[in-house]
Amino acid sequence: MTESEFRDLLKQNISGGFLFYGEEDFLKNHYRRELAKAVFADCPPDLYDFNHIRLTLEDGDFSELTTALATLPMMSQKKIVEVMPPNMGGWREKERKAFLDAIDGIADSPDTVLLVIAPRGTLDPGTPKKPNPFFRALTKILTPVEFPYQTGVRLRRWVERHFAQAE
Numbered sequence: 001m002t003e004s005e006f007r008d009l010l011k012q013n014i015s016g017g018f019l020f021y022g023e024e025d026f027l028k029n030h031y032r033r034e035l036a037k038a039v040f041a042d043c044p045p046d047l048y049d050f051n052h053i054r055l056t057l058e059d060g061d062f063s064e065l066t067t068a069l070a071t072l073p074m075m076s077q078k079k080i081v082e083v084m085p086p087n088m089g090g091w092r093e094k095e096r097k098a099f100l101d102a103i104d105g106i107a108d109s110p111d112t113v114l115l116v117i118a119p120r121g122t123l124d125p126g127t128p129k130k131p132n133p134f135f136r137a138l139t140k141i142l143t144p145v146e147f148p149y150q151t152g153v154r155l156r157r158w159v160e161r162h163f164a165q166a167e
Contacts, residue, residue: 006031006145010038015078017106017114019138022147025120031145032115036080039113043076051079058086060095062102069102073111084117089124089134096134103141116142 001009006018014035020028040048053068065083073079085091091099106114116138125144126132138144 001143001145003027003031003145003147007034010034014038015110015113017103017116017142019116019118019142019144020147021118021123021125021135021144023120023149024147027147027150028117031147032082032117035113035115039078039080040076043078047075050074051076053079053081055081055083056085057083057088057099060091060098062098065099065102069106069109069112069114078111078113080113080115082115082117084119085122086119087122088116088118089122091134096137100137100141106141114142 018035020031022028036048036052040051043051051073055065055068057065065081068081071079088099103114103116106112123135124132125135125146131139135144
């Protein structure tokens, strides 16, 4: 899925899991905030923190993720579980399998949005002809959203569009 396709999806009743990957960490962060706005549109602001769970999974223990995905939103229709592992591409096979097992049921959870953000350089998607096996397994569970490197012209248009909206 492209950035523009994801932007269009934000206008709908969004649920399920998403994998943000690619070179543009700034855009990933921007759309992370846009996703939160869309999910919490009807949620009182003082309940955001109860319904926006952020995890890094640095220690390789996925029990906290499993618990976060299993709990219900607090006084809100939905919650977001946001995961930003600093080096998911470097996980051993055992850790990869445990992570995939933990997130496997996200499609069946209409009240939870799972956002996995792979910081630049931490997850190799491979090539279209030969995708990385872990990336392929992730995209069977999560909807991938690519944020490729932005050229000067495209980046300038994006900045102009967003600053014009802010005025």
